[in-house]
Amino acid sequence: MPQLAFDIGFFAELPKLQPPVRKGVLDAWEKFERLTLDQLFKDPGLKLESLTNAKDKQIRTIRIDQFWRGVVLAPPSGDTFVLLRVLPHDKAIAWAKKQKSSINEVTRTVEIRDAATLEELTPAYERVAEASPKQRLFEKFSDGDLKALGIDDETLRQARSLVDQEQLEVFAPLLPQDQREVLQYLAAGCTVEEVWQDVVAPALQASSQPVDTQDYETAIRHSQARIALVTASEELRDILEKPFAAWRVFLHPSQRKVAYRASYSGPAQVTGGPGTGKTVVALHRVKHLLGHLRDGDRILLTTYTNALVNALRAGLESLVEDPELRDRVDISTVDGFASRIVAEAPGGVALRPLVYNEEESRWGKAAKATGFSGSAQFLAQEYRHVILAQNIQTLAEYEAADRRGRGSRLAAGERPLVWETVQRFTADLSADGRRTWLQTCAEAARLLEEKGPRYRHVVVDEAQDLHPVQWRLLRAAVPERPDDLFIAGDPHQRIYDSKVSLKSLGIKVAGRSVKLRKNYRSTQEILRWSTALLVGRPIAELEDENRNDTLLGYRSALHGDGPVVHAAATEEAELDALVGQVRAWLDTGVGAGEIGVSARFNKMCAKAIGRLRDAGIPAATLRAADTGGAGEATTVRVGTMHSFKGLEFRCVAVIGVSDDALPFRKAVTPPEVDAKQHETDMTSERCLLFVACTRARDSLYVSWSGAPSTFLVEAGV
Numbered sequence: 110m111p112q113l114a115f116d117i118g119f120f121a122e123l124p125k126l127q128p129p130v131r132k133g134v135l136d137a138w139e140k141f142e143r144l145t146l147d148q149l150f151k152d153p154g155l156k157l158e159s160l161t162n163a164k165d166k167q168i169r170t171i172r173i174d175q176f177w178r179g180v181v182l183a184p185p186s187g188d189t190f191v192l193l194r195v196l197p198h199d200k201a202i203a204w205a206k207k208q209k210s211s212i213n214e215v216t217r218t219v220e221i222r223d224a225a226t227l228e229e230l231t232p233a234y235e236r237v238a239e240a241s242p243k244q245r246l247f248e249k250f251s252d253g254d255l256k257a258l259g260i261d262d263e264t265l266r267q268a269r270s271l272v273d274q275e276q277l278e279v280f281a282p283l284l285p286q287d288q289r290e291v292l293q294y295l296a297a298g299c300t301v302e303e304v305w306q307d308v309v310a311p312a313l314q315a316s317s318q319p320v321d322t323q324d325y326e327t328a329i330r331h332s333q334a335r336i337a338l339v340t341a342s343e344e345l346r347d348i349l350e351k352p353f354a355a356w357r358v359f360l361h362p363s364q365r366k367v368a369y370r371a372s373y374s375g376p377a378q379v380t381g382g383p384g385t386g387k388t389v390v391a392l393h394r395v396k397h398l399l400g401h402l403r404d405g406d407r408i409l410l411t412t413y414t415n416a417l418v419n420a421l422r423a424g425l426e427s428l429v430e431d432p433e434l435r436d437r438v439d440i441s442t443v444d445g446f447a448s449r450i451v452a453e454a455p456g457g458v459a460l461r462p463l464v465y466n467e468e469e470s471r472w473g474k475a476a477k478a479t480g481f482s483g484s485a486q487f488l489a490q491e492y493r494h495v496i497l498a499q500n501i502q503t504l505a506e507y508e509a510a511d512r513r514g515r516g517s518r519l520a521a522g523e524r525p526l527v528w529e530t531v532q533r534f535t536a537d538l539s540a541d542g543r544r545t546w547l548q549t550c551a552e553a554a555r556l557l558e559e560k561g562p563r564y565r566h567v568v569v570d571e572a573q574d575l576h577p578v579q580w581r582l583l584r585a586a587v588p589e590r591p592d593d594l595f596i597a598g599d600p601h602q603r604i605y606d607s608k609v610s611l612k613s614l615g616i617k618v619a620g621r622s623v624k625l626r627k628n629y630r631s632t633q634e635i636l637r638w639s640t641a642l643l644v645g646r647p648i649a650e651l652e653d654e655n656r657n658d659t660l661l662g663y664r665s666a667l668h669g670d671g672p673v674v675h676a677a678a679t680e681e682a683e684l685d686a687l688v689g690q691v692r693a694w695l696d697t698g699v700g701a702g703e704i705g706v707s708a709r710f711n712k713m714c715a716k717a718i719g720r721l722r723d724a725g726i727p728a729a730t731l732r733a734a735d736t737g738g739a740g741e742a743t744t745v746r747v748g749t750m751h752s753f754k755g756l757e758f759r760c761v762a763v764i765g766v767s768d769d770a771l772p773f774r775k776a777v778t779p780p781e782v783d784a785k786q787h788e789t790d791m792t793s794e795r796c797l798l799f800v801a802c803t804r805a806r807d808s809l810y811v812s813w814s815g816a817p818s819t820f821l822v823e824a825g826v
């Protein structure tokens with residue numbers, strides 16, 4: 110029976126199609142379901158026509174309505190057709206005539222290229238290259254290597270004519286998608302092996318048969334990354350009516366391979382720069398695991414902030430239709446999960462957690478009581494990074510503890526007094542019915558270690574910021590078995606003080622770790638600018654702190670304007686400029702809810718909200734807008750850089766990026782107190798700015814008053 114599948118290019122244009130045109134698409138799809146092949150070709154309403162002077166006889170058009178035409182791949186064999194585009198009549202014909210389809214001999218997937226334009230451009234570029242003193246862009250790669258990566262003869266000739274990346278960008282939209290990616294990664298500096306592993310191998314279809322380059326029926330089924338087969342009209346109606354979320358349907362082969370691998374023999378990890386779809390992969394992994402869950406088994410899906418919990422919940426709702434299945438997933442922050450475990454324990458008392466500022470003053474008091482002369486900051490860090498991290502329970506254990514991660518000296522004879530001060534701090538806290546969040550996690554971990562795990566699988570997003578105690582808790586929440594932990598995170602986005610590697614925690618992901626490189630969120634211009642903030646700064650891996658991670662090959666296929674930077678003389682002037690920028694976005698049709706404003710401090714956020722509201726622009730803090738329901742769509746959301754973690758907006762203004770705000774002196778341990786901690790804190794501050802900037806999809810605006818942050822200066826802004 111014939112059927113009409115849908116190419117990703119059609120979905121990309123879907124938001125522009127009016128409801129009657131969408132209805133026309135649905136009608137056309139139903140015709141393919143209903144009619145025989147013979148009837149389809151003869152149907153006068155559909156007009157499945159081939160085109161004169163077309164590059165490819167297999168590319169035809171169909172009638173959607175009087176004005177709109179669909180461009181369809183109509184293979185010579187098999188009965189699956191693919192709707193490539195829906196365009197106004199003349200544009201559809203012009204576009205269709207230029208395209209050519211093929212089946213890639215390496216990946217076995219269907220490819221579409223703009224053959225006419227490529228044929229026109231290539232000789233001109235070849236002439237330019239011959240006259241150019243520059244080396245050819247792919248000079249160092251042999252034909253054999255390129256062919257092994259799926260570059261076919263036509264693309265090879267085109268690739269050989271290029272001398273620089275700018276030229277490749279001209280060719281990129283014309284090339285078949287998979288081959289384009291291979292060339293872009295190689296041009297970005299990745300090795301043949303890396304491209305093979307990250308781009309080609311995940312797309313490969315296991316088969317011992319030679320590739321039949323005429324068998325489109327099979328190739329279409331191998332092309333899940335760009336062609337969707339829709340089996341029910343309700344499904345299609347749903348896709349056509351709701352705003353289309355491509356991530357639900359079209360995973361990149363590297364994403365699909367990680368998310369839908371049948372099973373991992375132990376903990377698995379997915380890393381990658383901002384916007385590479387780690388959260389998307391985590392959600393698809395949950396979907397996969399739900400499909401194999403035994404009776405009574407449950408999944409914990411956990412992340413760092415409440416805003417992200419809401420985002421995960423919404424994502425899972427759109428990915429997993431069945432509410433009963435969704436009910437088998439608990440979605441919570443790690444701290445929220447810990448509170449629940451502690452509160453549910455027999456006799457468990459919910460102790461009020463300390464907020465950040467309270468802790469330091471309590472350490473000060475404890476030090477005074479015991480006569481410890483060091484700083485409160487030292488004590489807080491010692492407690493966090495040595496005592497809690499190593500789960501130290503006694504003075505003897507503390508005296509024997511390894512303090513290698515710490516850069517501050519502590520003579521052996523001083524440890525008993527530190528220990529006494531710690532005891533004082535914890536005793537005072539419990540006397541007041543209070544607890545730090547990490548103490549709550551430690552208590553929850555102890556309870557689970559005693560009573561046994563609660564979950565069959567734990568899926569962790571934003572893993573880079575978890576403290577060893579939180580890892581202990583998650584480890585105790587799930588038995589050590591295949592598919593126990595699935596971990597998504599990015600060390601470049603570490604913005605809290607928890608530099609810890611999975612290896613040091615005994616969580617072994619070697620051989621089960623994948624890195625994503627394609628950014629789906631931001632334009633290449635925003636990425637390049639933001640990435641410059643981190644260039645030359647070593648960032649330790651998530652897996653192993655003795656190895657550094659890189660953003661090599663990290664890139665986006667999206668393009669737009671570069672970020673706008675604004676230097677204001679005073680804070681007042683900076684806030685005025687912010688209002689001007691937000692108004693300019695609104696004037697171009699951006700919704701208020703698509704705009705995010707981020708600053709280092711709450712105080713600056715409050716000022717921004719006040720100023721925007723004075724100008725008649727609805728604005729609220731992230732939390733107020735998100736818990737206020739409707740506010741989310743109609744309000745500019747304003748939040749600290751920390752609270753922007755994991756979120757995204759069409760337009761982002763990062764404000765107050767001044768010398769005195771980033772790095773924030775109080776958040777950075779002085780080098781004379783602890784040189785190692787100083788470095789870690791500086792990196793966290795730098796990453797914080799990186800995180801804030803990489804929340805932007807289409808537009809990024811960065812401003813400051815007075816002197817700019819040294820991070821901007823060092824990045825050459």
Ligand SMILES: Nc1ncnc2c1ncn2[C@@H]1O[C@H](COP(=O)(O)OP(=O)(O)OP(=O)(O)O)[C@@H](O)[C@H]1O
Pocket residue numbers: 355356359360361364381382383384385386387388389390599602628629630754755756757803
């Ligand atoms: N295969 C895909 N197709 C289309 N869009 C995608 C795909 N994968 C991810 N996206 C989109 O890219 C954006 C970023 O995805 P996601 O939030 O999962 O990235 P992330 O790696 O978790 O980002 P960050 O680390 O910055 O929080 C989202 O808008 C998501 O819908």
